[in-house]
Amino acid sequence: MKLLVTSLWFFSCELLYVEAEVDESGHFSALGPVNGDPNDRFYFMQWAYLEAISVPEAWGILDSIAERTPVTIAVIDDGIETTHPDLKGTVIKGYNVVDKNDDTSPRGPHGTGMAGIIGAIRNNKIGMAGILDSVRILPIFDGEVPSFPALEDAFTYLINGTKDH
Known part of the structure; x- marks a missing residue:
């Protein structure tokens, strides 16, 4: 658990609490993101922030545009x-x-x-x-x-x- 908290602190100094479960394989799974969310390893630590500013909705719009200029x-x-x-x-x-x-x-x-x-x-x-x-x-x-x-x-x-x- 110490490694998890250290990683969370690195990404957000505003960490208030962590709610997670450990599955049979020893992996953490956060209680929050649902199927269809990005598969990135630490997404569970950022999903609430991204949801708060409607990033998943923006991803849906951007992903529907075939050609985009960076x-x-x-x-x-x-x-x-x-x-x-x-x-x-x-x-x-x-x-x-x-x-x-x-x-x-x-x-x-x-x-x-x-x-x-x-x-x-x-x-x-x-x-x-x-x-x-x-x-x-x-x-x-x-x-x-x-x-x-x-x-x-x-x-x-x-x-x-x-x-x-």
Whole structure:
């Protein structure tokens, strides 16, 4: 149970309680999600939050659209683990506004977690279910301890376009 609680804390610092059962094989099953929900390993930890903002309904609409153009979303944070299996193929080359280079490797887990909420691959039986599945994530590293000047540089970089870097 300690591992489960540790994993839950990583995804949400607002954890109030866990309601789960252990089946005969030793796997946890949360009391909440129903059949038809994503098969991602930790979906049971996020389903209530996603339900609260109608994400499953949005998935239904998006899944009915045959051809979609991926959107690019910038994540201004402490870096993103570009090799994370739940983000495979979604993270594009980013920018480090502190060192003025393209090293956006994570200095902490927050940026990768935020990128996962946005665009983790859904229905791959690992990790979590991202809100969008047709997305490119642009990591912008703004420092281990973000500052207003770094944030200003990040927005300036995004406004001026990524062509200059």
